[in-house]
Amino acid sequence: MSTLVVYDSNYGNTRIVAEKIGAEIAEGTAVVSVSGLTPERLTGVDLLVVGCPIIGWRPSPRMQAFLAQLGVGTLHGVRAAAFDTRVRLFIHGDAAGKISHALERAGAHIVAQPHGFIVEGREGPLAAGELEKAAEWAGAIMPTLHR
Numbered sequence: 613m614s615t616l617v618v619y620d621s622n623y624g625n626t627r628i629v630a631e632k633i634g635a636e637i638a639e640g641t642a643v644v645s646v647s648g649l650t651p652e653r654l655t656g657v658d659l660l661v662v663g664c665p666i667i668g669w670r671p672s673p674r675m676q677a678f679l680a681q682l683g684v685g686t687l688h689g690v691r692a693a694a695f696d697t698r699v700r701l702f703i704h705g706d707a708a709g710k711i712s713h714a715l716e717r718a719g720a721h722i723v724a725q726p727h728g729f730i731v732e733g734r735e736g737p738l739a740a741g742e743l744e745k746a747a748e749w750a751g752a753i754m755p756t757l758h759r
């Protein structure tokens with residue numbers, strides 16, 4: 613099975629979460645930055661996990677640009693899940709849910725609830741316990757693949 617984790621990250625926190633998720637899903641999972649990535653890289657991928665920071669209440673600009681390139685139906689047959697990183701704000705907006713919708717529109721089958729992981733301020737670090745939560749979230753994805 614081919615598994616890919618795609619992330620965007622300004623200060624490194626989302627990359628750390630992406631790498632944790634990749635390691636948890638399966639040894640050898642590719643974890644790649646969205647920078648310069650083209651939709652062709654998704655060809656042949658069975659499980660796709662996508663995450664980025666919330667920037668201005670929505671997915672980061674680089675992630676939005678990537679998602680905008682995914683044509684309707686291009687992810688048909690792909691299992692997918694989305695996450696974001698965010699600060700503790702009363703109104704923090706959402707990226708994971710929006711990514712999840714974009715993946716679904718492209719034809720993917722969503723296998724996990726979109727999830728936000730907390731950072732302590734814009735540059736991080738990740739809040740205590742969030743990496744463990746990331747491992748837990750990722751660990752719950754694998755059993756869904758056999759349903």
Ligand SMILES: Cc1cc2nc3c(=O)[nH]c(=O)nc-3n(C[C@H](O)[C@H](O)[C@H](O)COP(=O)(O)O)c2cc1C
Nearest residue numbers: 621622623624625626665668669697698699704734
């Ligand atoms: C310009 C800018 C806008 C941001 N807007 C939001 C926001 O609307 N909601 C939120 O929860 N966090 C916001 N943040 C905080 C980011 O989510 C935080 O920097 C990110 O999770 C850190 O991840 P990274 O280290 O991977 O870049 C913003 C950060 C920046 C730099």
